[in-house]
Amino acid sequence: MAFEYAPAPESRSIVDIKPSYGLFIDGEFVDGRGSSFKTINPATEETLAEIAEASEADVDLAVRAARRAFRGWSRMSGKERAKYLFRIARIIQERGRELAVLESIDNGKPIKESRDVDVPVVAAHFFYYAGWADKLSYAGLGPDPQPLGVAGQVIPWNFPLLMLAWKVAPALACGNTVVLKPAETTPLTALLFAEICQQADLPPGVVNIVTGAGTTGQAVVSHPDVDKVAFTGSTDVGKAIARAVAGSDKKVTLELGGKAANIVFDDAPMDQAIEGIVGGIFFNQGHVCCAGSRLLVQESVADEVLARLKRRMGTLRVGDPLDKNTDVGAINSAEQLARIRELSDIGESEGAERWAPECALPSSGFWFPPTVFTGVTQAHRIAREEVFGPVLSVLTFRTPAEAVEKANNTPYGLSAGVWTEKGSRILHMASQLRAGVVWANTFNKFDPASPFGGYKESGYGREGGRQGLAAYLKGADL
Amino acid sequence: MPTTAPTDPVPGLAAYSEVTASEASLRRFLHGLPGVDQVGAEARAAGLGTRSIKTTAKAWALDLAIRMVDLTTLEGQDTPGKVRALANKALRPDPADPSCPSVAAVCVYGDLVGEVKEIVGDRVNVAAVATAFPSGRASMDIKLADTRDAVANGADEIDMVIDRGAFLAGHYLQVFEEIVATREACVRPDGTHAHLKVIFETGELQTYDNVRRASWLAMLAGTDFIKTSTGKVQPAATLPVTLVMLEAVRDFREATSVQIGVKPAGGIRTAKDAIKYLVMVNEIAGDDWLDPDWFRFGASTLLNDLLMQRTKMTTGRYSGPDYFTLD
Numbered sequence: 015m016a017f018e019y020a021p022a023p024e025s026r027s028i029v030d031i032k033p034s035y036g037l038f039i040d041g042e043f044v045d046g047r048g049s050s051f052k053t054i055n056p057a058t059e060e061t062l063a064e065i066a067e068a069s070e071a072d073v074d075l076a077v078r079a080a081r082r083a084f085r086g087w088s089r090m091s092g093k094e095r096a097k098y099l100f101r102i103a104r105i106i107q108e109r110g111r112e113l114a115v116l117e118s119i120d121n122g123k124p125i126k127e128s129r130d131v132d133v134p135v136v137a138a139h140f141f142y143y144a145g146w147a148d149k150l151s152y153a154g155l156g157p158d159p160q161p162l163g164v165a166g167q168v169i170p171w172n173f174p175l176l177m178l179a180w181k182v183a184p185a186l187a188c189g190n191t192v193v194l195k196p197a198e199t200t201p202l203t204a205l206l207f208a209e210i211c212q213q214a215d216l217p218p219g220v221v222n223i224v225t226g227a228g229t230t231g232q233a234v235v236s237h238p239d240v241d242k243v244a245f246t247g248s249t250d251v252g253k254a255i256a257r258a259v260a261g262s263d264k265k266v267t268l269e270l271g272g273k274a275a276n277i278v279f280d281d282a283p284m285d286q287a288i289e290g291i292v293g294g295i296f297f298n299q300g301h302v303c304c305a306g307s308r309l310l311v312q313e314s315v316a317d318e319v320l321a322r323l324k325r326r327m328g329t330l331r332v333g334d335p336l337d338k339n340t341d342v343g344a345i346n347s348a349e350q351l352a353r354i355r356e357l358s359d360i361g362e363s364e365g366a367e368r369w370a371p372e373c374a375l376p377s378s379g380f381w382f383p384p385t386v387f388t389g390v391t392q393a394h395r396i397a398r399e400e401v402f403g404p405v406l407s408v409l410t411f412r413t414p415a416e417a418v419e420k421a422n423n424t425p426y427g428l429s430a431g432v433w434t435e436k437g438s439r440i441l442h443m444a445s446q447l448r449a450g451v452v453w454a455n456t457f458n459k460f461d462p463a464s465p466f467g468g469y470k471e472s473g474y475g476r477e478g479g480r481q482g483l484a485a486y487l488k489g490a491d492l
Numbered sequence: 493m494p495t496t497a498p499t500d501p502v503p504g505l506a507a508y509s510e511v512t513a514s515e516a517s518l519r520r521f522l523h524g525l526p527g528v529d530q531v532g533a534e535a536r537a538a539g540l541g542t543r544s545i546k547t548t549a550k551a552w553a554l555d556l557a558i559r560m561v562d563l564t565t566l567e568g569q570d571t572p573g574k575v576r577a578l579a580n581k582a583l584r585p586d587p588a589d590p591s592c593p594s595v596a597a598v599c600v601y602g603d604l605v606g607e608v609k610e611i612v613g614d615r616v617n618v619a620a621v622a623t624a625f626p627s628g629r630a631s632m633d634i635k636l637a638d639t640r641d642a643v644a645n646g647a648d649e650i651d652m653v654i655d656r657g658a659f660l661a662g663h664y665l666q667v668f669e670e671i672v673a674t675r676e677a678c679v680r681p682d683g684t685h686a687h688l689k690v691i692f693e694t695g696e697l698q699t700y701d702n703v704r705r706a707s708w709l710a711m712l713a714g715t716d717f718i719k720t721s722t723g724k725v726q727p728a729a730t731l732p733v734t735l736v737m738l739e740a741v742r743d744f745r746e747a748t749s750v751q752i753g754v755k756p757a758g759g760i761r762t763a764k765d766a767i768k769y770l771v772m773v774n775e776i777a778g779d780d781w782l783d784p785d786w787f788r789f790g791a792s793t794l795l796n797d798l799l800m801q802r803t804k805m806t807t808g809r810y811s812g813p814d815y816f817t818l819d
Contacts, residue, residue: 016779016782017549017552017553017770017771017774017779017782018548018549018552019543019544019545019549020545020546020547020548020549020550021546022544022545022546126542130542281526281527282526283526283527283528283529283532284526285526285528285532285533285536285739286528286529286531286532286533286536289532289535289536290532329775338542338543338544339543339544435527435529455529455531455532456531456532
């Protein structure tokens, strides 16, 4: 008899979603002057709330509030700023379950990930940068580094709260104030974070949150009084931002797309490599800029790896994001689902072989089964373009040199993985791979102390660690 | 449970006869097995430990876990009275609830097998530890005599220990031959054989690479079960060690069509822990192993917690420890 796990849903009664939300400007929730839009639960397509779409005038108000707050915040001693950041970190921990449930409802990611990854790493980022706030003079970035001013930050929908933390924590620690625009499809945790700022008595205007879509984001990054632009998202939008700010004295960091190679050598710790491949591409439904979406496997073990991978994929549990046993949740939006479908269909029509385990998908909501393409070559579009979904392309290589060549043969360069029991090979590969992060015998590990960022079309600048401070301080370059 | 001696050589194992032909070839084979990354294996075990098993699934798992218990006492102070009490408990773990299943076996030292057998008859198996348990430090003749004695006393199952010293010294063939010889000592006059479990004492082997090698070594030598620990060395059973052993039996069956059982023993004290193991069996080896013939818990205090949780599931209330028998 089979072991059937009974449904184990996390209760959503802990979250209190209001019917509508305004903008968070100067420490208060205010009505927007523009129109509004709906945010939905991608697992059910149920409307969650009405969200204000910030107009250019709203953004201007937010930037002015941030500018006013900058005077006090930047002159406050680092020790005092740290107190606020520590307080925010603690409140995030205290309200962790609430944040995790809300994130899963609005984003579609499994509760086990929002609970065990997103929220703890968010709190860790605030704790980490709180620790830097009074030690900036010792960061190796000059004797008395000064903040830039007002930071305009635009973040994506894949890790809504985590990307907020990556942007807000270092900015605030360095003495900047921020105007942040969360993604259109996932504004709710950012708005709950606004509430947390109030709860922490953060001075008004230090954090401002303006919800909206592309035009709101454009208004944020191109506002003349914004000193610093930080963006995480698609390479196309990143390029547009780079063009928009060209010629201004705005400082910019961009964290864009990726098409990471996860390289498995024949001497890899096999069972753990399979876990790394699965985690690399199916974590967060593959909505991860550093996802290991290209599996490069040594040809001599390719059959074995594929057989084991398929067996493992058969045990992935796809479904209700709030069920504690769900491994793969919902695709974030109809638009993203359409893109995943389109690229997958192209993969098939270009001759790659598509495989997905049998899994019953819910009838409403946006779903895509964990999928693997074999027989993929560098010439296939699914090997070149970022799918940003649970779709893995498998390519083979014969020698380490060929692995390096294929891994680097992409316009992107955000991350890579290497699986081998040979330590010297790990070091060699790490030195050859043109990627911001190289994971060895692991994948998708994030720590606030470790800098993160890309080569080539994956962007520029680093977030996290001591290096992450440089993006928010004058004259500090890495 | 297979009670007849396997035909020798086991068909699926024939392909491996050259592997075990010499010390050198056996070493090459064992060292050629894929390595185990410690961090990754522990992360996987911890991840499976976060599964949430509730309501009907929990009730099902608790009953299965009770049926998988090898109720164990292995103390110098064991007396006939003590093991008789344990034998009665094995038959009727919860006297207040006749629907509660019996455990799989009672596990005692070889000289006490008869006492247990008298009470349980054929209703519950009797397992005996042998081969100079727990250290395994004795000459081969003595270990085999120990085994034959337990079998002659009526043991249905023999839990042997490997010579960890020989294993750590790299004398793999010696360990292999000891297992083969012990298996032969398990054969009864009528040609049937006592079920053999091989204990690695993973707390002494220490690395997961060693655990994987020991697993393959024992499986190639024809064991029926691989078992983590004696319970006398810390750490005893852990989730990641059991994970590596479950991967080994899964891969071994794929290679040879021979299915081998797994028994974590020692340190599993709560129903919650037991359920984590069952989740791991389910997701690593598959549901073929979710059966007392293929997975056991070597435990003593675990049983009462399983009973307490089982009563909670049926009555909706926790009852105190005084409502469960102490033996």
